[in-house]
Amino acid sequence: MIETKVCIIGAGPGGATAALQLAQLGIESVVVDKAVFPRDKVCGDGLSGKVMTALEAIDKEMAQRLRNYAPKQDSWGVTFVSPGRVNMEVAYKPNYNRQTDEPAGFVCKRIHFDNFLVDELKRRPEIRLFEGTAIDKYELQEDGYLVSSADGSFQVKALLLIVANGAHSSFTKDVANIRMEPAYYAAGVRAYYKNVKGTHADSFIELHFLKPLLPGYLWIFPLPNGEANVGMDMISEAVRSRKVNLKKLLTDTLENDPVFKERFSNAEIVSNIEGYGLPLGSKKRTLSGNRYMLVGDAAYLVDPFTGEGIGNALYAGRIAAQQAAAALAANDFSAAKLAAYDEGVYRVLGPELQLSHRLQKLVKYPRLFNFLMKIGTRNKQLKELISCMFYEVDLRKKLARPSFYIRLLLNK
Ligand SMILES: Cc1cc2nc3c(=O)[nH]c(=O)nc-3n(C[C@H](O)[C@H](O)[C@H](O)COP(=O)(O)OP(=O)(O)OC[C@H]3O[C@@H](n4cnc5c(N)ncnc54)[C@H](O)[C@@H]3O)c2cc1C
Numbered sequence: 001m002i003e004t005k006v007c008i009i010g011a012g013p014g015g016a017t018a019a020l021q022l023a024q025l026g027i028e029s030v031v032v033d034k035a036v037f038p039r040d041k042v043c044g045d046g047l048s049g050k051v052m053t054a055l056e057a058i059d060k061e062m063a064q065r066l067r068n069y070a071p072k073q074d075s076w077g078v079t080f081v082s083p084g085r086v087n088m089e090v091a092y093k094p095n096y097n098r099q100t101d102e103p104a105g106f107v108c109k110r111i112h113f114d115n116f117l118v119d120e121l122k123r124r125p126e127i128r129l130f131e132g133t134a135i136d137k138y139e140l141q142e143d144g145y146l147v148s149s150a151d152g153s154f155q156v157k158a159l160l161l162i163v164a165n166g167a168h169s170s171f172t173k174d175v176a177n178i179r180m181e182p183a184y185y186a187a188g189v190r191a192y193y194k195n196v197k198g199t200h201a202d203s204f205i206e207l208h209f210l211k212p213l214l215p216g217y218l219w220i221f222p223l224p225n226g227e228a229n230v231g232m233d234m235i236s237e238a239v240r241s242r243k244v245n246l247k248k249l250l251t252d253t254l255e256n257d258p259v260f261k262e263r264f265s266n267a268e269i270v271s272n273i274e275g276y277g278l279p280l281g282s283k284k285r286t287l288s289g290n291r292y293m294l295v296g297d298a299a300y301l302v303d304p305f306t307g308e309g310i311g312n313a314l315y316a317g318r319i320a321a322q323q324a325a326a327a328l329a330a331n332d333f334s335a336a337k338l339a340a341y342d343e344g345v346y347r348v349l350g351p352e353l354q355l356s357h358r359l360q361k362l363v364k365y366p367r368l369f370n371f372l373m374k375i376g377t378r379n380k381q382l383k384e385l386i387s388c389m390f391y392e393v394d395l396r397k398k399l400a401r402p403s404f405y406i407r408l409l410l411n412k
Pocket of ligand 1: 009035166167
């Protein structure tokens with residue numbers, strides 16, 4: 001049996017970040033993942049500015065290594081397409097210069113990005129990583145958690161657990177008692193294509209809120225080597241009530257919609273179409289308890305409007321590590337002590353998640369959405385606001401400033 005102070009279940013973005021932040025604080029951890037890396041994860045592969053911000057806060061050299069990491073595509077903006085096909089292009093930074101500015105976002109296949117993080121784990125002597133090992137049993141004991149594989153051949157005893165094993169976490173369901181609710185959950189599918197025509201010269205990501213797809217949307221995220229991540233997601237409640245087959249809806253749209261038909265006329269699909277769940281942060285939950293904290297998708301932290309979960313997982317991973325350090329220093333792993341983790345997560349991410357929940361509801365009203373997009377194409381402030389939804393880390397500060405609304409009204 002392995003003994004450790006902190007055991008992290010899952011080496012995806014959330015778990016890896018928690019381990020890296022702990023290592024930076026000089027705290028050892030054991031990280032266990034059922035997969036052997038590099039491994040894929042169904043995703044849009046869009047990485048927002050939050051990713052670089054979080055990694056930079058942990059270790060500037062690591063952030064620099066990510067900047068130099070080859071298999072990613074820098075992205076300089078986003079194109080929104082409204083139900084009435086109004087296009088609105090929003091650069092992440094007004095008047096950006098590709099030579100001198102740093103891109104705020106990028107697109108990187110998860111098989112590469114997650115492996116980058118796992119390589120970072122392997123650099124740190126404070127971290128012991130076990131791959132190819134699924135944790136199936138959790139036993140709360142007097143002096144810690146005993147976690148083990150199904151046959152009991154692998155066991156870890158830890159003072160504290162950080163649970164970051166993704167959207168299908170049985171710990172989240174069975175121990176933390178958080179159940180999947182279709183109104184607060186989305187389903188998504190994605191495939192990789194080659195030679196999609198008409199992508200932006202500066203690799204803007206594209207979000208198409210077309211009427212037949214609402215309340216879902218279709219995305220095209222450009223990747224290196226002429227590839228693109230193409231996918232669609234929709235709130236699970238609508239998928240169920242309308243009996244939507246998302247894979248079929250995606251291929252039907254690409255084949256029959258006149259705009260996509262032309263853009264995909266020379267395109268070649270180079271992967272299977274695969275689906276996965278998005279546990280949305282549109283509702284506040286209890287994210288910690290006696291000797292545990294939930295991180296990332298296991299904590300239901302995906303942005304309900306943008307579908308962004310990686311940046312939020314990284315933020316939560318850092319906050320969990322900081323709270324773990326405080327709990328270890330106080331030798332107190334009680335639910336009351338760890339409740340500070342929930343406060344930290346919702347203080348940082350809560351305002352954005354709430355705003356996104358409202359925007360997600362707006363998508364249900366295509367006329368209003370069209371109207372706002374039309375205004376948006378002419379209104380600098382609104383454009384900026386929508387761009388911030390995706391990439392600006394300190395959006396909530398901006399929204400709290402009255403001057404922001406005055407400038408919005410005056411279109412300054
Ligand atoms: C279709 C789709 C598109 C998306 N697009 C985007 C996007 O463009 N941008 C964005 O930011 N987010 C996107 N997301 C959300 C994003 O994929 C997740 O929010 C993100 O992966 C969360 O990271 P995580 O570390 O919490 O979980 P995961 O990335 O799921 O990692 C969990 C890890 O736990 C391991 N694990 C699972 N069970 C066990 C076990 N029992 N024992 C040990 N290990 C275990 C897994 O192998 C995995 O490595 C998308 C999601 C979907 C489904």
